[in-house]
Amino acid sequence: MNDKNAWDIYWQSGHKESCISDSYDALSNTIRNIWIEAAKHLTHKVEILDLATGNGSVPRILSKLCTNTKIIGVDRANVFPLNNEQNSNAIELIPNIDITDLPFSKNRFDLVTSQFGFEYADENLALPQVYKVLKEGGSFRFISHHSNSKIVTMNNRKLYEFKRLFETNGLIDTISQYTLGAATSSQLLEVKQDYMNGQFDKSNQISGQLIKAVDYFISQAPSDTLHTQAKDMIARIHAEQSRIEQMSKASLDENDSKSFKALAKQLGFKDVASKVIEVDQNVIGWLLTGKR
Ligand SMILES: C[S@@+](CC[C@H](N)C(=O)[O-])C[C@H]1O[C@@H](n2cnc3c(N)ncnc32)[C@H](O)[C@@H]1O
Structure with a gap:
């Protein structure tokens, strides 16, 4: 990206x-x-x-x-x-x-x-x-x-959200693993709960959407199609992270x-x-x- x-x-x-x-x-x-x-x-x-x-x-x-x-x-x-x-x-x-x-x-x-x-x-x-x-x-x-x-301060808070989401074995990693069959639904739910318990600001636009997406992924069995859907969603989140990083730097x-x-x-x-x-x-x- x-x-x-x-x-x-x-x-x-x-x-x-x-x-x-x-x-x-x-x-x-x-x-x-x-x-x-x-x-x-x-x-x-x-x-x-x-x-x-x-x-x-x-x-x-x-x-x-x-x-x-x-x-x-x-x-x-x-x-x-x-x-x-x-x-x-x-x-x-x-x-x-x-x-x-x-x-x-x-x-x-x-x-x-x-x-x-x-x-x-x-x-x-x-x-x-x-x-x-x-x-x-x-x-x-x-x-x-x-x-x-205000715009830059809000964006800096969002950058921290992205950092937490993209941590190794964090929520995004675990969604991807679940769709491949490499993590169970209870592991994914546990990671989601840990993320939600984190003491930092979470925006509806980023965390809110992703938390909803977890419920969708869990309602489906792991498959190639589900993994492709997860990959597309992760690419969109990466694009959003890149845009916000550029705004902060500018x-x-x-x-x-x-x-x-x-x-x-x-x-x-x-x-x-x-x-x-x-x-x-x-x-x-x-x-x-x-x-x-
Ligand atoms: C925050 S957006 C602003 C867009 C628009 N002016 C507005 O207010 O909705 C920043 C824009 O700068 C563009 N941009 C960044 N670097 C650029 C460059 N070197 N030349 C032309 N456009 C650039 C991006 O593609 C993006 O569309």
């Missing part, structure tokens, strides 16, 4: 966004307002490029706010093309594009955006590309992960935000600024802005 595959699986399963959907409304509203603010400064017939777009969360918001605008979203993953979306003729999502090597001509875009995406790439390679494709007077606006944010602390700004100024961007985004006194991310 490489970094890209984990996102391929995620976007191909039809998710529309990655960091906001499992959070709360106030967060969605704050983020939406940041894009509304960006749209206010756009006049007519502009072209916007959204980096690391996923399934087009930002293009979908912007296309409803700006008329006469073409929005291209690019992502390294095999993102799922939009269909039947309102305004989708204004949006083009292009998969398999690395933002460190953008296939667009110089001085093309009026605005380059990214929502929890730009920071996943090496900024030393990606920011010069942003400089290249922006028109003079055009600007960038990125919402990036903050290392103290997050920026104070020093990272300073280096980002220094790099942007060195490249020639003007009005470079960073601001911590907060919702209900919780840190949510960074807003990084600048002008070509």
Whole structure:
């Protein structure tokens, strides 16, 4: 499982966004307002490029706010093309594009955006590309992960869950052994009970689903088919672990935000600024802005 595959699986399963959907409304509203603010400064017939777009969360918001605008979203993953979306003729999502090597001509875009995406790439390679494709007077606006944010803290807790699940002879190992006939149902139930008794946070999304899956596996006799089902489920859990590890690594602390700004100024961007985004006194991310 490489970094890209984990996102391929995620976007191909039809998710529309990655960091906001499992959070709360106030967060969605704050983020939406940041894009509304960006749209206010756009006049007519502009072209916007959204980096690391996923399934087009930002293009979908912007296309409803700006008329006469073409929005291209690019992502390294095999993102799922939009269909039947309102305004989708204004949006083009292009998969398999690395933002460190953008296939667009110089001085093309009026605005380059990214929502929890730009920071996943090496900024030393990606920011010069942003400089290249922006028109003079055009600007960038990125919402990036903050290392103290609610999203990152929640993800760090999930990483601990994964660590416990993937322990040798832990719950995942024992499910796999059971489906091969190498562990009994009572052994599997015992491991499940030990896992449930562990004094750490367990999310519904990960532990909750897996605990339910144990009941399903136990209701079936070991077989090749059951083992294949377990392998598929384990691959999906690995993909989720990889995605969350990438999110944690991508997050920026104070020093990272300073280096980002220094790099942007060195490249020639003007009005470079960073601001911590907060919702209900919780840190949510960074807003990084600048002008070509
Ligand atoms: C947290 S998701 C954000 C997706 C979207 N912006 C959203 O808010 O729903 C991060 C995305 O960054 C993409 N990504 C990571 N590294 C990349 C790179 N070097 N070039 C292009 N996309 C990249 C991943 O494939 C993933 O879709």
